[in-house]
Amino acid sequence: MIESATGLTLRTPEGRAYRFDPGALCLELLLTGGPGPLARYEVLDTPAGLYDWVAASRLDPGLRLEAADTDLAAVRALRDALHGLAAARAHATPLDPSAVEALNTAAAAPPLAVRMTPAGRRAWAPGATVAGLVSTVARDAIDLFTGPYAHRLRECGAHDCHLLFVDTSRPGRRRWCAMERCGNRQKVRTHRARADARDGGASTAAAAEG
DSSP: OOOOOOOEEEEOTTOOEEEEOOSSHHHHHGGGOOSGGGGGGOOTTSHHHHHHHHHHSSSOTTOOBOOOGGGHHHHHHHHHHHHHHHHHHHHTOOOOHHHHHHHHHHHHSOOOOEEEOTTSOEEEOSOBOHHHHHHHHHHHHHHHHHSTTGGGEEEOSSTTOOOEEEOOSSSSOOOOSOIIIIIHHHHHHHHHHHHHHHHHHHHHHHHHHO
8 A cells, every 4th residue: 555645625515625635555546536416526438537637646756657538437447446345345335346357467467566766766667558557556555455554444424425434543533634624624513513502501501581
């Protein structure tokens, strides 16, 4: 599982930006759209959309690959399989055999190759392909879904947010996709509910005294 990252910048329906780190490369791919109602978030409909995602993802900087429109179907197919598998892991439900097969098929291809530079640094080898990218993401997913963090997959606790993430906190109690978004929204809801309860109680008491 590729772990190093600071997260991706997402936007609320109102246009406010916030930072979200799902904790794994394969989960970052889920932020590009998906089947059904997720299709409205689709960004992998052009090679440029794929390039933008690669640049924003936790893949090391400097990755250069060439993609054609015909390559994008394979990326979307893996992503759609990952949506179901990640949700199943998060909710401890059975895995879809067809999604597992799609994941394994994607992982069977050679992954992106890395090399060491003369300066002793890690870099991507030339000739990166979309097939290699798909394999790298699929292998990351297998590492996550079968590894020590498999039981730490979570879905955001907000009723109207379904973002998935790996809970890497020490106590394992992370509830929100991002505290600055759903965590704060819940705080506001809780505060309002308590205020309404106090106001309602005061009104009832006043009516009783009257």
